[in-house]
Amino acid sequence: MNFSIIRVARTILNVTDLDKSRAFYVDALGFIETERTNAHIYLRGLEEAHHHSLILQKAEKPSVEAIGYKVEKEEDLIELETLFKSKGMKMKWMAEGTQHALGRALRVQDISGLPMEFFCKMDKAERLLQRFDLHKGSRVQRIDHVNCSVANVQMAHDFYVKELGFACSEDTVDEAGHLWATWLHRKQTVHDQAFMNGVGPKLHHIGFWLPDPLALIHACDVLASLGYAQSIERGPGRHGLSNAFFLYLRDPDGHRIELYNGDYLTSDPDNEPIHWDLDDPRRQTFWGAKAPDSWFDEASVVLDIITREEVPLEDPILEKKKPEFMI
Structure with missing residues (x-):
């Protein structure tokens, strides 16, 4: 390419x-x-x-x-x-x-x-990494990834890997060996783009990188003190997949944001993907904490680039189920 x-x-x-x-x-x-x-x-x-x-x-x-x-x-x-x-x-x-x-x-x-x-081109802005007087709330550092719900994960994976040059860091397969979710990257971290099995196309969440795991805890305290405790959907916790610490939030319109820190380097081209079984209890939450049904069932609709109408949804080709270890 x-x-x-x-x-x-x-x-x-x-x-x-x-x-x-x-x-x-x-x-x-x-x-x-x-x-x-x-x-x-x-x-x-x-x-x-x-x-x-x-x-x-x-x-x-x-x-x-x-x-x-x-x-x-x-x-x-x-x-x-x-x-x-x-x-x-x-x-x-x-x-x-x-x-x-x-x-x-x-x-x-x-x-x-x-x-x-x-x-290719975007206007520049001042990097505020050492303007510690402006570091507030969760101290968000940068955008890290997006995760999307799609009807056919294998098709999405194949197109992004074979046609766009993405690499797979980790994936999830069901009991029949079908690809249920995939984590793909261009930059040298676990993912820029993830796809998981579900009604789609939808945006499941946008992930933003934090400076350290304690920033997730501090974010919870700030949110609760400002009356946003109900916005905390899941976490804080640690993913098995990616090894990262996470906190999932819902904004006032229901869009899902993940605050994220602690994954790993993926720069070597001969790294092999890490494969997870869908029902492995360490996959989604390394500590085993239960995820709410909303995390599996809800996501943001997307628009047609021409008409600006909502893109029609399709049911997934694989069974859409909540992993058994979460039950």
Whole structure:
């Protein structure tokens, strides 16, 4: 392949009340507000040197407009267009200046129906890593990954690995040996993009990297003190898969955010994927704590890149079940 995808770089969430969303993300969780307009809030983590990694966009209903990946050079966008065109995928060019602080971008409805976006250029912003006076809430550092619910995990895995150059760090198989979930990466960590078996296409969560595990605990204290205890959906805990510490939250519109720290390096190309059995009690939660039904059953709907209507949902080809160790 003649292109280089660097990493997952941003997500656009449609929200119904910008003030309520700002209170949650900025005042409670400590995201940095780069800029605000009447219809948008642009947020980033303390470590990030680009304009934003999360856009909160005013809308009538919650949804996901796009999941954005940064590529190495402008020419990569042309190569990606050629690939997507050869596969008959729905595409849309967005000229530089169409989206605030972003160069031209190529949007595509991917193999599962997810609204993906690829771009090279974004405005820069001050990295605030050592502005400790601004480290608030969970002290969010950067965007780390997205996890999506799709009807056919094997199809999504094959396209991202064989056509887009992702590598698999870990996966989950059911009792029949079918691929139930997969963790794929371009940057040298466990994942940029995960897919798991379920009704889809939907965005299950966006993961943001924290400076250390204690930041998860502190985030819980801050959230509870500000009246957001009901927003804590799952955790804190440690995943078996990825080895990372986690805390899952629901924002005022129900979008799911994961606060995340402690996975591992995946730079060596000869690393083999770690395979997990679906019912291994250490897989999802290394300590064995029960996950709520909402974590398995609920996720954010995504939009068509052309019509901006909700993408129709499909039932998974594999049995959608809650792993037995959670029962």
